[in-house]
Amino acid sequence: MSVQSPISSVNDFVVRFANVNGSGSASANELFARSILRHGVPVSPRNIFPSNIQGLPTWYEVRVTEEGHLGARGGVDMMVAMNPQTWDKDVASIEAGGYLFYDSTKPMPTSKFRADINVIGVPLTAITNSTYTDPRQRQLFKNIIYLGAMCALLDMDPKIVEQLISEQYKGKEKLLSSNVHALHLGRDWALQNLKCPIGLQVKKADKVGDRIFMEGNSAAALGAVYGGATVCAWYPITPSSSVAEAFTSHCKKLRHDPETGKAKYAIVQGEDELASIGMVIGASWNGARAFTATSGPGVSLMTEFIGLSYFAEIPGVIMNIQRAGPSTGMPTRTQQCDIIACAYASHGDTKHILLFPEDPAEAFEFAAQSFDLAERLQTMIFLMLDLDIGMNHRLCRPLKWDDARQYDRGKVMTAEMLDEPGRDFGRYLDVDGDGIPYRTYPGTHPTKGSFFTRGTSRDRYARYSEEGAVYADNMQRLVRKFETAQDMVPRPLQANATKPTKYGVIYFGSTAPAMDEAIGLLEARGHQLDRMRIRAFPFHSSLASFIADHDFVYVVEQNRDAQLRQLIVNENDIDPVRLVPILHYDGTPITARFIASAIGDHQDHLKVTPLRKAVS
Amino acid sequence: MPGLVPGIHVFLFPGHDEPGAAGVVMTYIAKPKFHHPGLPKNDLGYTHRDYEGKISTLCAGCGHDSITASIIEACFELSIEPHRVAKISGIGCSSKTPDYFLGNSHGFNSVHGRMPSVLTGANLANRDLIYLGVSGDGDSASIGFGQFAHSIRRGVNMTYIVENNGVYGLTKGQFSATADRGSKSKKGVMNTDNAIDLVAIALQLGASFVARSFSGDKTQLVPLIAAAIRHKGASFIDVISPCIAFNNHAGSTKSFDYVREHNDAVNRLDVITSRDPITVDYAPGSVQVVEQHDGTRLALRKIDADYDANDRLAAMTFLQKHAAKGQVVTGLLYVDPDAEDMHTHLDTVETPLNTLEAKELCPGSSALDKINASLR
Numbered sequence: 002m003s004v005q006s007p008i009s010s011v012n013d014f015v016v017r018f019a020n021v022n023g024s025g026s027a028s029a030n031e032l033f034a035r036s037i038l039r040h041g042v043p044v045s046p047r048n049i050f051p052s053n054i055q056g057l058p059t060w061y062e063v064r065v066t067e068e069g070h071l072g073a074r075g076g077v078d079m080m081v082a083m084n085p086q087t088w089d090k091d092v093a094s095i096e097a098g099g100y101l102f103y104d105s106t107k108p109m110p111t112s113k114f115r116a117d118i119n120v121i122g123v124p125l126t127a128i129t130n131s132t133y134t135d136p137r138q139r140q141l142f143k144n145i146i147y148l149g150a151m152c153a154l155l156d157m158d159p160k161i162v163e164q165l166i167s168e169q170y171k172g173k174e175k176l177l178s179s180n181v182h183a184l185h186l187g188r189d190w191a192l193q194n195l196k197c198p199i200g201l202q203v204k205k206a207d208k209v210g211d212r213i214f215m216e217g218n219s220a221a222a223l224g225a226v227y228g229g230a231t232v233c234a235w236y237p238i239t240p241s242s243s244v245a246e247a248f249t250s251h252c253k254k255l256r257h258d259p260e261t262g263k264a265k266y267a268i269v270q271g272e273d274e275l276a277s278i279g280m281v282i283g284a285s286w287n288g289a290r291a292f293t294a295t296s297g298p299g300v301s302l303m304t305e306f307i308g309l310s311y312f313a314e315i316p317g318v319i320m321n322i323q324r325a326g327p328s329t330g331m332p333t334r335t336q337q338c339d340i341i342a343c344a345y346a347s348h349g350d351t352k353h354i355l356l357f358p359e360d361p362a363e364a365f366e367f368a369a370q371s372f373d374l375a376e377r378l379q380t381m382i383f384l385m386l387d388l389d390i391g392m393n394h395r396l397c398r399p400l401k402w403d404d405a406r407q408y409d410r411g412k413v414m415t416a417e418m419l420d421e422p423g424r425d426f427g428r429y430l431d432v433d434g435d436g437i438p439y440r441t442y443p444g445t446h447p448t449k450g451s452f453f454t455r456g457t458s459r460d461r462y463a464r465y466s467e468e469g470a471v472y473a474d475n476m477q478r479l480v481r482k483f484e485t486a487q488d489m490v491p492r493p494l495q496a497n498a499t500k501p502t503k504y505g506v507i508y509f510g511s512t513a514p515a516m517d518e519a520i521g522l523l524e525a526r527g528h529q530l531d532r533m534r535i536r537a538f539p540f541h542s543s544l545a546s547f548i549a550d551h552d553f554v555y556v557v558e559q560n561r562d563a564q565l566r567q568l569i570v571n572e573n574d575i576d577p578v579r580l581v582p583i584l585h586y587d588g589t590p591i592t593a594r595f596i597a598s599a600i601g602d603h604q605d606h607l608k609v610t611p612l613r614k615a616v617s
Numbered sequence: 618m619p620g621l622v623p624g625i626h627v628f629l630f631p632g633h634d635e636p637g638a639a640g641v642v643m644t645y646i647a648k649p650k651f652h653h654p655g656l657p658k659n660d661l662g663y664t665h666r667d668y669e670g671k672i673s674t675l676c677a678g679c680g681h682d683s684i685t686a687s688i689i690e691a692c693f694e695l696s697i698e699p700h701r702v703a704k705i706s707g708i709g710c711s712s713k714t715p716d717y718f719l720g721n722s723h724g725f726n727s728v729h730g731r732m733p734s735v736l737t738g739a740n741l742a743n744r745d746l747i748y749l750g751v752s753g754d755g756d757s758a759s760i761g762f763g764q765f766a767h768s769i770r771r772g773v774n775m776t777y778i779v780e781n782n783g784v785y786g787l788t789k790g791q792f793s794a795t796a797d798r799g800s801k802s803k804k805g806v807m808n809t810d811n812a813i814d815l816v817a818i819a820l821q822l823g824a825s826f827v828a829r830s831f832s833g834d835k836t837q838l839v840p841l842i843a844a845a846i847r848h849k850g851a852s853f854i855d856v857i858s859p860c861i862a863f864n865n866h867a868g869s870t871k872s873f874d875y876v877r878e879h880n881d882a883v884n885r886l887d888v889i890t891s892r893d894p895i896t897v898d899y900a901p902g903s904v905q906v907v908e909q910h911d912g913t914r915l916a917l918r919k920i921d922a923d924y925d926a927n928d929r930l931a932a933m934t935f936l937q938k939h940a941a942k943g944q945v946v947t948g949l950l951y952v953d954p955d956a957e958d959m960h961t962h963l964d965t966v967e968t969p970l971n972t973l974e975a976k977e978l979c980p981g982s983s984a985l986d987k988i989n990a991s992l993r
Contacts, residue, residue: 038993213992223988229978231970232741234734255980263966265973267741269959272767276734279727279764283738286725287703287746288971291738305728399989402982408975442971443703443723443739444746451700453716455726465716 005117008098009200012042012067014078016151016201019091021084023055029144030061032165033151034394037065038214039161041206045071045514047393047590052239052332058087067208071360071396072515075592079201081147088113100199102151121195123150128190132183142183149187156198158205159188213361213399217390218294220361220400221320222247224368225292226255229408230318232291233268234280236299239332240388241322244294245270274299278306278319285316286454288413288442290372292318297326297339300346307381308347309456311479314429314438316375316382316411319343320368323387325588334588335388337510340564343383344538350476352483354490355383355538359513360390362397363536367491369402376411378486379440387559389511389590412439419449428452428463429475436482483539490537493544502529505551506600507544507580509535509565511590512557518593519600526597528604530555538568545573548580555600557583559591648672660696668692668699670720675710680832680858680873681780685717687835688749688778691842692719695890702747703739707732707761710787711753711780711858719749730761733768733777737959740773743969744960747846748775755785758794758813765815769822769851774958776845776852779815780832782860783871790863801868814940816950819853820933825956826852827932829947831876832859840886841949847888847913850956857945870943881939883924883948887916907954917949926952 008014016033020026027048034046042065049060064074079100082091095101097117103109105122114120125146129139152159163181170177191197222244225233235245249268256265271277277293284291295303300321310317323339325331343355356371358364364386371382412433414426419441426449429438438461441450452463458472459465466472498520508516513534523530533547548554548569556566563582570577583599585591648671656664668689673682692702699721706712708729715724727735736750750768757765757779768777783796790803794813801807819827826848830838838856845852857876859865865872870879884905889895890913895906905917905926917926925931932951939946966973 209993211989211993213989215992227979227985229973229975231973231978232738234738234741255984256978258966261966262964264964265966265970265977267960267963267965267970269737269741269771269963271734272763275731276737276764276767279731279734280738280741282727283705283725283735283740284742284971285738286735287739287742289742291742306731309728400985402979402985404982406975441723442743444701444743447698447700448721451721451723453724453726456728457726 005098007100007119007200008078008096010078011202011204012065012206014065014201015074015076016063016065016079016081017077017091017094018061018081019084019087020059020061021086022051022053022057022059024083024144025141026059026083026144027061029148030063031394032162032169033148034063035165035214036152036157036162037063037203038209038396039165040158040203041209042067042203043069043071043208043212043396045073045396047073047389049589050333058084065203067206069208069396070514070518070593072518073590073592075594081151083147092118100201102147102154119199121154121199123147123187123190123195128186132186142179145180145183146187149184149189150191152184153188153191153197154195154199156202156204159184209396211399212396214394214396215361216243216392216394217358217361217364217386218243218322218392219247220365221294221358221368221384221386221391223251223400224365225318225372226251227365227402228290228369228372230290230292230372231266232280232284232289233266233293234271234277234284234291235268235293236271236274236277236295238274238296238299240324240392241294241296241299241320243392244320244322274302275306278303278317281317281319282306282310282315285375286443290376292320292372294320294322296322296324297342298329300339300342304346304348307353308349308351310381311347311351311353312349313454313456314379314440315454316379318368318371318375318382318384320384320386322391323385325586331588333388335511335590336559336586336588337385337387337512338560338564338586339385340558340560340568341562343385344568352539353381353383354378354486355385356491357385357509357536358390359510359534360395360397362400364390365400370491373409374486374489377409377437377489378482379411379437380482385510387511412437414439414441414445414450416446416450419446426450427461429459429478430461431478431481435485436478436480437485487539487541490539490541492541493536493547494534495532495543495547497531498529499524500529502531503552504529504604505531505533505547505554506557507533507535507547507554507565507569508557512559515591515593515596516557519596522593522597523601523604526601526604528601530600535565540569540572544569545575548573548575553579553581555581555583555603557591557596559585561586659693661698663693663696663699665689665693667721668719670715670717673717674713676862678861679710680782680860681711681714682717683832683835684778684780684838684856684858685714687838687842689718690835690839691846694839695843695846697747697846701745702749704749704751705732705736705739706751707753707756709753709756709785710860711751712756714780715749715751730756730759731764732756733761733764733773736775737768737771737773740775740959742971744774744965745969748773749846750775750777752777752779754779754781754783754793754795754815758815762794762813766818766822769819769824769853771959772823772825772851772957772962774849774851774960776842776848776854778842778854778856780858781815781855781871782858782864783869784860784864786860786863797870800870801866803863803866814936815853816855817933817936819855820929820936820951823851824853824951825850825953826949827951828853828949829855829857829945831857831880831945831947833873833877834880834947837882837885837947840888843888844886844909844913844915844949844952847890847909847911848952848956849910850953850958876945879943879945881944881946883919883921883935883946883950884926885918885920886949887918889914889916907952909952909954910956915949915952920948926950927954929953
């Protein structure tokens with residue numbers, strides 16, 4: 002029916018499922034993504050969901066990518082349009098030559114279709130209604146039936162899907178067989194009534210390797226388990242709640258005393274974010290490894306305590322799963338918009354340590370490391386994830402742990418140390434010149450090492466003081482401590498272009514997969530870029546060198562105000578003209594297409610031969 | 618130097634390489650270490666002096682200093698090792714007091730209204746210490762009302778003392794949320810808002826030990842604090858503590874005179890820590906003995922013959938009735954001998970969480986390999 006030739010692509014396309022929130026589609030859609038993965042073909046799925054429980058539109062997008070491009074691509078090659086509410090917009094978003102899969106039980110007017118796409122109708126409602134009588138079953142199995150039809154259309158191996166279903170319903174035989182039955186119902190109907198396969202096809206490959214498929218929030222929570230966190234205090238907020246929930250389920254499996262069955266952890270759902278961070282600070286002050294997980298609005302509420310953590314030098318870890326702000330913003334959309342808010346959180350002069358993991362594997366590593374950093378540096382550490390990493394399954398390298406690794410509990414004076422002759426304990430005494438003083442845990446010694454922790458100014462021996470010199474001395478030591486941190490936090494990673502270039506690009510966090518892909522697209526357009534992925538604040542000295550080594554550097558980030566760029570300009574005294582902002586902030590994950598187009602256009606303008614050169 | 622703001626740094630202390638030393642003692646007045654050799658000692662061999670802190674910087678005659686003295690007395694009598702107490706407070710006059718007792722204990726003067734969460738976290742980390750939360754009426758009934766409520770709800774094992782004077786002292790005399798409706802400020806302004814009765818709220822929220830006392834009545838207060846410390850659960854004591862500077866005038870319902878005149882004590886308490894039989898002769902029917910989890914017995918000498926300190930509902934009714942008459946009900950108002958604390962609810966290990974090491978906390982690489990395998 003179309004003049005446009007149908008898109009033909011093996012293992013490289015985007016399928017988007019348009020569903021209604023609460024219809025049970027999520028598990029069927031995830032099954033689809035996992036099935037492709039089991040074909041040995043990398044996938045990159047994303048949930049696009051509203052701040053709502055039931056009834057509003059929700060989408061699940063699966064990018065099938067044998068090349069392993071894990072960022073969002075943009076565009077849709079096949080739409081599984083299961084939501085009449087969003088039909089028009091969904092149909093409009095399909096690439097020319099793409100495919101529209103829909104429930105053809107009720108005839109649709111031709112005006113509802115497009116001439117340049119391929120329409121595939123399956124009477125899903127009719128099939129389910131003739132098979133099932135229970136309304137809930139009809140709803141749930143309809144999802145599996147369309148999965149079965151997709152299986153036929155994309156030439157997927159049904160055995161792989163069956164295997165996954167059997168793993169999912171292990172021990173629940175009844176559910177297993179009914180799901181497999183529904184799968185074949187859809188598949189058989191498609192094979193008998195449609196031209197299968199279509200232009201989009203999944204072929205077995207060997208491109209997944211030993212990689213794992215995991216959500217960033219779950220990985221960060223597991224990192225907290227491995228990093229020795231024993232106290233988690235939290236308050237529910239999208240998109241961070243699944244961190245605490247994952248920590249709970251990981252702990253239930255991994256952290257109970259085998260003999261007594263008792264918990265080697267404590268998880269408290271606070272009454273708000275203020276209480277959550279207060280508990281973290283109380284627990285850390287008392288020598289436990291403690292963390293909270295939150296998002297932007299929670300960080301705003303926590304800022305007073307964050308200032309206390311900085312000034313009174315109490316460790317703590319905040320996992321900030323960023324979402325689009327300001328205010329309530331777009332609670333279920335992704336952004337990297339809390340960089341400034343976290344780096345300088347609280348009134349007065351403060352600076353905080355930020356870690357920027359790129360994917361679940363790094364979220365795991367950095368989460369574990371953040372507790373060492375917090376205790377070594379006696380300050381708050383922010384693990385900066387975002388919704389894109391946190392709430393989507395991401396293919397990443399397997400998690401690793403070195404069993405020889407010990408926790409770095411930092412400078413803690415024990416009773417034995419306090420009793421050493423000539424030992425001087427001053428809570429805020431910089432004995433080693435690195436700005437980091439010793440602390441003692443409450444209850445350490447009957448007569449030595451106690452001190453009064455306070456948010457007010459005090460001298461090196463923790464005695465209250467409003468003397469200007471004493472205050473300034475302490476503030477300078479805190480600057481020294483922050484400089485010490487520079488060499489402890491994860492360093493930036495640099496990769497040079499295939500040919501020498503005058504231009505560089507800086508990026509961080511969830512932008513990484515899109516950036517990696519964009520580099521290839523830009524090279525194809527003739528643009529070479531050296532790149533540096535920032536992994537922490539304070540910035541390592543190599544960042545300043547990287548900027549100095551290039552005529553100018555693009556800074557790619559997912560916020561409106563170029564927050565990382567601002568931080569770099571501010572902290573490294575860089576001429577802002579040298580840093581060109583590339584900003585994506587509509588709440589969708591940044592794409593390689595966007596980056597390549599924005600940087601490519603900017604580069605094209607540079608290629609106009611300057612007048613001076615042309616004349617000379 | 619990325620850590621430093623580029624530019625010129627003016628250092629304000631040339632020659633002051635050691636600001637902690639002489640010259641800055643202005644705000645720190647050392648207490649003389651000398652004491653009488655014949656001072657009585659407790660079971661651990663400590664004297665009162667071992668439970669003292671720095672010299673108070675509060676106004677002379679402040680009710681809070683009497684509470685400080687009562688805390689010292691209670692800890693001395695219980696023979697608590699001073700360093701096994703963690704003193705945690707918020708912000709305000711009352712919150713400054715932990716610096717004035719138990720100088721060998723760690724103290725934490727945290728954030729306004731947030732003592733309960735900091736204390737809860739500290740307790741999660743180490744269940745073995747004694748937690749003393751010191752707060753004021755501004756700290757607990759206004760800015761920290763939520764945290765007060767939730768720490769009580771959770772059954773945090775602590776002694777939560779509110780030094781209640783009905784005003785904001787440090788900011789010079791504004792009404793707090795516990796000021797009674799109709800009471801007058803020092804400037805003559807009438808309070809038109811209803812008062813929050815923290816005792817009534819604590820009872821409603823399930824505190825397992827609830828008492829009210831008066832800073833001017835140490836004989837009542839000391840055993841109440843001692844019993845609260847020995848109680849395993851959320852203990853709450855509201856201590857009316859007149860503000861000598863801003864709330865001790867005629868028309869105030871938190872003045873020394875007013876509280877003395879309207880104090881309606883329901884009982885007097887003896888705390889019996891030994892296992893020995895009770896030898897004191899109580900008149901039959903005049904005493905209610907409550908045994909707590911740790912074996913401590915609380916002998917409540919009844920003043921109001923009908924008052925039952927094990928009956929939460931009756932206590933709430935009693936309080937409401939007497940409050941309506943303008944009376945300040947004091948004494949041990951409620952105690953649950955079968956109280957449970959937060960760690961019981963969370964089913965945490967007996968070992969304090971802050972002493973667990975990597976070998977107990979980290980599942981190791983083989984567990985991780987299994988997790989990896991389950992994610993493919």
